[in-house]
Amino acid sequence: MNFDPLIMKPKLTLKQIARELDVSVSTVSKALRDSPEISDETRQKIQAFAKLYNYKPNNIALSLKNRRTRTIGLVLPEIVHDFFATVITGVEEVANKRGYNVLICLSNNSFDREVMNLEMLANGSTDGFILSIAKETQQKGDYHHLQEVISQGMPVVMVDRVVNEIICDKVIIDDSDGARDAVQHLIDNGCRRIAIITTVDYISVGKLRTEGYLRALRGNDIELDEDLILKIEDVDNSHEAISQFLGARKIDGVFAVNEQFATSAVKALLNKSLSVPEDVLVFSFSDGELSRRFIPSLSTVNQHGADMGAKAAELLIDRIEKTVTDEEYQTAIVKTSLVERESTQKRKKATV
Amino acid sequence: MNFDPLIMKPKLTLKQIARELDVSVSTVSKALRDSPEISDETRQKIQAFAKLYNYKPNNIALSLKNRRTRTIGLVLPEIVHDFFATVITGVEEVANKRGYNVLICLSNNSFDREVMNLEMLANGSTDGFILSIAKETQQKGDYHHLQEVISQGMPVVMVDRVVNEIICDKVIIDDSDGARDAVQHLIDNGCRRIAIITTVDYISVGKLRTEGYLRALRGNDIELDEDLILKIEDVDNSHEAISQFLGARKIDGVFAVNEQFATSAVKALLNKSLSVPEDVLVFSFSDGELSRRFIPSLSTVNQHGADMGAKAAELLIDRIEKTVTDEEYQTAIVKTSLVERESTQKRKKATV
DNA sequence: TTTCAACACGAAAACGTTTTCGGGGCCCTC
DNA sequence: GAGGGCCCCGAAAACGTTTTCGTGTTGAAA
Numbered sequence: 001m002n003f004d005p006l007i008m009k010p011k012l013t014l015k016q017i018a019r020e021l022d023v024s025v026s027t028v029s030k031a032l033r034d035s036p037e038i039s040d041e042t043r044q045k046i047q048a049f050a051k052l053y054n055y056k057p058n059n060i061a062l063s064l065k066n067r068r069t070r071t072i073g074l075v076l077p078e079i080v081h082d083f084f085a086t087v088i089t090g091v092e093e094v095a096n097k098r099g100y101n102v103l104i105c106l107s108n109n110s111f112d113r114e115v116m117n118l119e120m121l122a123n124g125s126t127d128g129f130i131l132s133i134a135k136e137t138q139q140k141g142d143y144h145h146l147q148e149v150i151s152q153g154m155p156v157v158m159v160d161r162v163v164n165e166i167i168c169d170k171v172i173i174d175d176s177d178g179a180r181d182a183v184q185h186l187i188d189n190g191c192r193r194i195a196i197i198t199t200v201d202y203i204s205v206g207k208l209r210t211e212g213y214l215r216a217l218r219g220n221d222i223e224l225d226e227d228l229i230l231k232i233e234d235v236d237n238s239h240e241a242i243s244q245f246l247g248a249r250k251i252d253g254v255f256a257v258n259e260q261f262a263t264s265a266v267k268a269l270l271n272k273s274l275s276v277p278e279d280v281l282v283f284s285f286s287d288g289e290l291s292r293r294f295i296p297s298l299s300t301v302n303q304h305g306a307d308m309g310a311k312a313a314e315l316l317i318d319r320i321e322k323t324v325t326d327e328e329y330q331t332a333i334v335k336t337s338l339v340e341r342e343s344t345q346k347r348k349k350a351t352v
Numbered sequence: 353m354n355f356d357p358l359i360m361k362p363k364l365t366l367k368q369i370a371r372e373l374d375v376s377v378s379t380v381s382k383a384l385r386d387s388p389e390i391s392d393e394t395r396q397k398i399q400a401f402a403k404l405y406n407y408k409p410n411n412i413a414l415s416l417k418n419r420r421t422r423t424i425g426l427v428l429p430e431i432v433h434d435f436f437a438t439v440i441t442g443v444e445e446v447a448n449k450r451g452y453n454v455l456i457c458l459s460n461n462s463f464d465r466e467v468m469n470l471e472m473l474a475n476g477s478t479d480g481f482i483l484s485i486a487k488e489t490q491q492k493g494d495y496h497h498l499q500e501v502i503s504q505g506m507p508v509v510m511v512d513r514v515v516n517e518i519i520c521d522k523v524i525i526d527d528s529d530g531a532r533d534a535v536q537h538l539i540d541n542g543c544r545r546i547a548i549i550t551t552v553d554y555i556s557v558g559k560l561r562t563e564g565y566l567r568a569l570r571g572n573d574i575e576l577d578e579d580l581i582l583k584i585e586d587v588d589n590s591h592e593a594i595s596q597f598l599g600a601r602k603i604d605g606v607f608a609v610n611e612q613f614a615t616s617a618v619k620a621l622l623n624k625s626l627s628v629p630e631d632v633l634v635f636s637f638s639d640g641e642l643s644r645r646f647i648p649s650l651s652t653v654n655q656h657g658a659d660m661g662a663k664a665a666e667l668l669i670d671r672i673e674k675t676v677t678d679e680e681y682q683t684a685i686v687k688t689s690l691v692e693r694e695s696t697q698k699r700k701k702a703t704v
Numbered sequence: 705t706t707t708c709a710a711c712a713c714g715a716a717a718a719c720g721t722t723t724t725c726g727g728g729g730c731c732c733t734c
Numbered sequence: 735g736a737g738g739g740c741c742c743c744g745a746a747a748a749c750g751t752t753t754t755c756g757t758g759t760t761g762a763a764a
Contacts, residue, residue, distance in 0.1 A: 009504060011476075030723090037743075038743075039741075056471065056474070056475050057721070058476040059472070060476040060720080061720035061722095062722085063412045063721095064720080065720080065748075080434060081437075085432040085433075085437055101455065101477070103455050104454060123410060124411040151361055152363055153363075260641075263645040263647075289612075295615075295619060366752095367750075376715075377752095378715075379713060381751070381752060382752090382753090389711085389713075391712060394712080412751095413749075413750035413752095414751060415751095416720070416751075417751050417752060
């Protein structure tokens with residue numbers, strides 16, 4: 001239907017321009033790159049033609065020739081999750097600023113998908129990639145696919161969910177410190193019986209946040225009550241478990257390692273006719289829209305996902321563009337910060 | 353540091369295999385593709401070698417040769433937004449199933465960024481792309497960049513935020529019908545003075561949802577009160593406007609065109625000492641985690657973002673793989689559905 | 705012994721670039 | 735008038751594939 005030559009103009013190549021203007025391909029290439037080898041007259045003629053027909057060099061050919069794609073990969077476990085979404089934003093911004101594109105792959109927390117993703121990214125499509133490892137992979141503890149691509153010389157940066165056995169650049173947050181600060185804040189506001197709702201230990205960040213919780217208790221000489229620790233296995237169906245857990249215990253504070261757990265906790269407390277923050281204070285982790293808009297709005301530990309993504313992209317691109325690779329691998333730690341909102345402010349009623 | 357030959361094994365090419373085994377490049381290529389031209393002996397030798405050193409063909413070279421990348425682009429206005437995140441999930445799933453990768457670009461709702469994104473995607477990096485147009489672009493009404501790539505023969509599918517002037521495949525939802533159904537639901541539950549919180553009209557979906565609201569009123573012989581319509585310009589700083597708007601009006605129902613507006617509305621009502629759903633019913637649009645977890649949980653019009661993304665990817669890949677392109681462009685309409693939650697259920701108190 | 709098919713492989717072109725190198729023409733200088 | 739520069743430009747290689755075509759060797763049939 002759209003074969004009208006006035007409308008349909010297929011992509012132009014150097015060869016076609018050359019044929020059209022009766023010069024050689026090399027002349028065209030040089031003219032377009034303002035080489036002094038080409039006379040003004042020829043150069044202008046060629047540039048005018050190229051502009052008129054909107055010539056744009058073919059990226060694939062450039063990639064092949066230069067053996068660099070100016071594309072970085074980003075492998076994430078999931079995406080319907082504010083934290084990872086902000087990571088993407090950060091990566092994208094830095095990548096764009098430095099002239100790179102971003103190829104995003106989702107592992108859906110599946111080991112097999114992650115292996116496939118890495119293979120694809122390592123086969124020339126990208127100059128390096130950023131990875132936040134899948135839950136299933138952490139559980140299996142099988143990292144051969146990562147070792148493989150790293151040993152091929154592909155630059156890799158791990159972000160947030162990292163694994164210590166792999167040596168590469170990493171960007172993490174001070175999960176443990178952030179959790180400790182949050183729990184300390186609860187203690188400072190009078191809490192003594194603080195429950196923690198966390199994940200099973202093979203999730204590195206869950207484990208670290210639990211550690212922070214324990215450190216805060218120890219630091220304030222509060223005896224640990226194992227009964228106040230809930231480790232969730234199945235995140236998606238956690239509400240029931242949380243509800244039962246909180247229903248059976250007398251507490252004055254809750255520390256949840258993510259927003260989902262925190263909101264479930266608030267609901268469960270409401271059902272017990274306890275109100276937040278009047279009766280129980282609630283502190284959450286990973287600041288997202290949910291925490292901001294919830295009623296009461298939730299105090300959270302801000303993970304600064306965009307900063308993490310940005311830092312990871314900087315590290316990766318630095319590594320890619322370094323010709324000599326004798327620089328030591330580094331682990332950047334992005335500081336968390338507490339965002340205090342209604343859920344931990346005892347005095348006033350919930351407003352905005 | 354890592355130049356230990358035992359550890360460092362750079363990527364293998366056909367040429368290197370050929371040199372190593374003292375055959376020609378073409379023989380290697382054929383052997384690996386099980387060509388009958390090659391003798392069993394040679395074939396097995398080559399395949400064994402390739403497997404041992406984990407040979408994987410270079411994607412870029414393949415793309416150049418075949419003039420297809422098996423990659424599709426996805427240009428989105430933003431990503432920290434459940435709807436677009438689910439769209440990505442849908443696109444990714446279908447793309448992967450059909451052997452394609454997904455290159456994601458963010459326009460950040462900026463016209464210039466969108467133009468850059470399209471240029472990049474059209475320069476050989478992808479076989480086609482899916483686009484949800486930037487707010488700024490809709491406002492400007494300048495679509496030459498889109499026309500440009502389409503006229504070059506690049507397959508394009510627009511999703512959700514589409515523009516009628518452009519002829520290409522599209523995937524939309526029945527925004528107007530969804531809104532009408534939601535408002536009808538409010539009316540059915542006794543509301544008569546229903547406020548709508550929507551966007552300015554140049555956002556196509558905002559306009560359509562407003563239309564649905566009007567249709568519902570007309571269909572029930574409820575007189576339109578222009579004073580109950582709030583059109584938000586600056587989404588990010590909308591809370592104050594919503595608060596003032598609701599503070600000054602007597603209403604019994606609210607229809608908000610997105611989750612952000614809806615939650616702001618609930619807060620504003622609470623501040624007026626009105627409770628939801630006892631005093632005022634609230635219906636929202638675009639079902640996300642926020643609506644599900646909010647207290648009270650919000651009734652919403654589900655946009656089925658994953659379905660939309662999946663459908664868009666199907667359309668795009670069909671278009672890419674069709675050799676004859678005489679098929680008419682189609683506009684797929686993904687049905688919305690109402691998700692009824694606490695915010696419109698008068699009887700019982702909020703639980704879950 | 706000659707001829708011819710089948711077999712197994714290699715050479716080369718192609719995809720679209722960039723870049724190195726070489727060479728033809730021109731002008732200037734002795 | 736011969737030699738030497740300079741100015742422009744083209745040929746060719748290279749990136750890593752796939753594929754078409756040609757070619758040499760072998761074996762068997764005539």
